[in-house]
Amino acid sequence: MRASTFALALFSSLGSASAVGLLGFCLGATHADGTCKSQNDFELDFAALKPYTNTVRIYSLSDCNTLQNILPALKTSEFKILLGIWPTDDSHFAAEIAAMKKYLPMYGVNNIIGITIGSEVLYRKDLTVDALAARINTVKSSLAALGFGGVKIGTADSWNILITDAVRPVIEVSDLLLVNAFSYWQGEAPADMAHSFVDVSDIAQSKTFIESVKGNSTGFDFYVGETGWPSEGAAFQSATCNLSIAASYWQTAICGIRKWGINVFVFEAFDEPGKPSATSDTGVQVEGVEGHWGVFTVDRKAKYNLTC
Ligand SMILES: *[C@@H]1O[C@H](CO)[C@@H](O)[C@H](O)[C@H]1NC(C)=O
Numbered sequence: 001m002r003a004s005t006f007a008l009a010l011f012s013s014l015g016s017a018s019a020v021g022l023l024g025f026c027l028g029a030t031h032a033d034g035t036c037k038s039q040n041d042f043e044l045d046f047a048a049l050k051p052y053t054n055t056v057r058i059y060s061l062s063d064c065n066t067l068q069n070i071l072p073a074l075k076t077s078e079f080k081i082l083l084g085i086w087p088t089d090d091s092h093f094a095a096e097i098a099a100m101k102k103y104l105p106m107y108g109v110n111n112i113i114g115i116t117i118g119s120e121v122l123y124r125k126d127l128t129v130d131a132l133a134a135r136i137n138t139v140k141s142s143l144a145a146l147g148f149g150g151v152k153i154g155t156a157d158s159w160n161i162l163i164t165d166a167v168r169p170v171i172e173v174s175d176l177l178l179v180n181a182f183s184y185w186q187g188e189a190p191a192d193m194a195h196s197f198v199d200v201s202d203i204a205q206s207k208t209f210i211e212s213v214k215g216n217s218t219g220f221d222f223y224v225g226e227t228g229w230p231s232e233g234a235a236f237q238s239a240t241c242n243l244s245i246a247a248s249y250w251q252t253a254i255c256g257i258r259k260w261g262i263n264v265f266v267f268e269a270f271d272e273p274g275k276p277s278a279t280s281d282t283g284v285q286v287e288g289v290e291g292h293w294g295v296f297t298v299d300r301k302a303k304y305n306l307t308c
């Protein structure tokens, strides 16, 4: 059904739509040439984002020494962060835990709104459901041992993964979940992009499913973990892109879902022109979009009006 009424019924049960959802940005840890961002680079990133938000999300702690560099930048810029731990192989996971144990006690957790263990790990089949749930529990115990047991832990995955019974064990151990949804990668025409994201399927379905598993548990946090629209590059099926379509996605999809009280991390803050071309679910190589998901240019200028 074609249905704002559907969304209305659904989201009105999710608590009052009075509070606007949080806006945050997904943040890369490298420059276009692949070199790592320093503390100062993160401070410049935060200064550019400050008029719009004070919250970002990252994907790894040990790669590029990101945790070491970003924690002091968060303090000086008064930003908050959703940290990410990359869990997919043993040695990388061990390096992530080691970075967490070394740097969190130095800076504390006041700027940390949670930690995701993996991003689209189940979608890519990098880990089984049980292995990911075990990794989440491992991080929980490590944090508790550091005296930071109150930090919320969970994962991020694609909306079509987080609506399946098979992933219940991961949902059950998570204090927060991030759901990723890209109308672009679903090949939606610009006329249907916001409708697909907000109303029909993606976010509404996964939020309903997750809440059916979590029941009455209080203190559980739901976020859109990644969404956005590229400002240039090739079309994917009916999904075309240019600057005005990206600006329209911001207004209709991102502002739209926030008005329902849903927290959103936008993918992504700044263009990453060094990224290779992407391959769709269906194996189609799509040229020219991966470097252009930024809401801001690589020079940290907003590409379009971000007022909701
Ligand atoms: C939540 O708890 C209330 C009170 O205990 C109960 O009536 C209600 O059925 C519960 N709802 C869910 C979804 O578990």
Ligand SMILES: *[C@@H]1O[C@H](CO)[C@@H](O)[C@H](O)[C@H]1NC(C)=O
Pocket: 190, 240, 241, 242, 243, 244, 245
């Ligand atoms: C963007 O694409 C749309 C749909 O194809 C088109 O109507 C519009 O004129 C384009 N805008 C720009 C700035 O190229």
